[in-house]
Amino acid sequence: MNRSASLDIEALKMMQEQYTLSAQPSGLPSPDLTAIHPVGIYGWRKRCLYFFVLLLVVIMIVNLALTIWILKVMSFTIDGMGSLKVSGDGVRLxxxxxxxxxxxxxxxxxxxxxxLLLHSDRNVTLNARDHRGLLxxxxxxxxxxxxxxxxxxxxxxxxxxxxxxxxxxxxxQIGTEKLRVTGVEGAVFQHxxxxxxxxxxxSHDLRLESPTRTLTMxxxxxxEISADAGDLRATCRKDLQLESTEGEIFLNAHVIRLGSLPIGTTAAAHGSTVPKQTVYELCACPNGRLYLSPAELESTCQATSNVCLWS
Structure with a gap:
């Protein structure tokens, strides 16, 4: 009984080997049917893979925690960030x-x-540019x-x-109704x-002064020059000219004083004692210079016209 069974098993193996040889191309070695190849990652590769997966999970958790912390510290909301609010009209800070x-x-x-306060350690600069970017x-x-x-x-x-x-x-151009200069030296104009x-x-005086040049009005x-509550003075170093090309110069006052006028003398008066004169006659030279002449019954301007020679 056992002999016949073993013969059947051997016959089956021979048939299986013949079928395998006929199925494979000629010239190739027959595979070993008894060898088993495991499928998967084993050994140090498996440990490295688990380590990298664990490291990636830790990095994701740290990034998520930092993101939540930044959102909390910077006060991010739907409208903006902290004091910075974003709306349809613009940005409000x-x-x-x-x-x-x-x-x-x-x-x-x-x-x-x-x-609105603009502060800088050096300067604050505002620039305006056109559509081409030029300043x-x-x-x-x-x-x-x-x-x-x-x-x-x-x-x-x-x-x-x-x-x-x-x-x-x-x-x-100054378009105000009143321009007030409060400096001690006043206003200086080059032209x-x-x-x-x-x-x-x-209760303040008005002074128009030209220290080194000519003052022309x-x-x-x-x-029109008027001083309703005070005196009017015009002083200069050399000549003071009042000129009217077509009209006249009219002096209207209760008292008109001309001080420091020269006094003309006659040729006969030189070397002789002349009594003290209290009344004088106002005379004028051809060039317009005024001088005084002793008043007598008649005019003495011609006799004392020697003043005009030195003018």
Missing amino acids: EGVAEFLLPLYAREIGSREDSA TGQLTVGPQAVEVHTQRFEVWSHDTRRLLFSAEDDEV SVETPHIRAEP EAPRGV
Whole structure:
């Protein structure tokens, strides 16, 4: 019985080997049916894979924690970040902001109940550019001065929208009703000044002075100089000229005094004792110089005209 069973098993093995040989191409070695190849990652590769997966999980947890911390510290909300609110009208910033790079904005304004403060350790510069990026205007507030580089500078009143001050290359216009100069030295003008009215403050003197040059006042319809509550003085180092080309010079006063006029003498008076004279006659030379001559029954201007020779 056992012998027959073993013969059957051997016959089956032979049939299986023949079938395998017939199925495989000729010239190739027959595979070992008894060898088993395991599928998967084993050994040190498996340990490295688990380590990298664990490291990746730790990094993800740390990143998530840092993101939540940054959102908490910076106060990120749906409307913006902390004091910075983003809306359809623009960006609203409450508090103090520091900009390390240039700021580009169409309009910068403050709240109605507070002022807008721009602070810098060196200077504050505002630039205006055209569509090509060229600089058209610049305002610089520095530690020493405020500089404006533009074609025309204007200052308007807030209430009436009236032009108060404008400056350009060839003209400076002041549109106020009154220009007040409060300096001790007054106002200094290098060239001509055109104005319809110049007056001093009440109880103060008005002085028009040219220390080293000539002071000239001209007007197409005349120049009026009046001092209602004080004296009017005109002093100069050399000559004072009052000239009228077509009219006359009219002096209207209760008393007209001409001081320091020379006194003319006659040739007969030299070397003789002349009594003290108390009344004199006012004479004029051909060139307009005035002098005094002793008054007598008749005019003595011709006799004392020697003063005109030295004028």
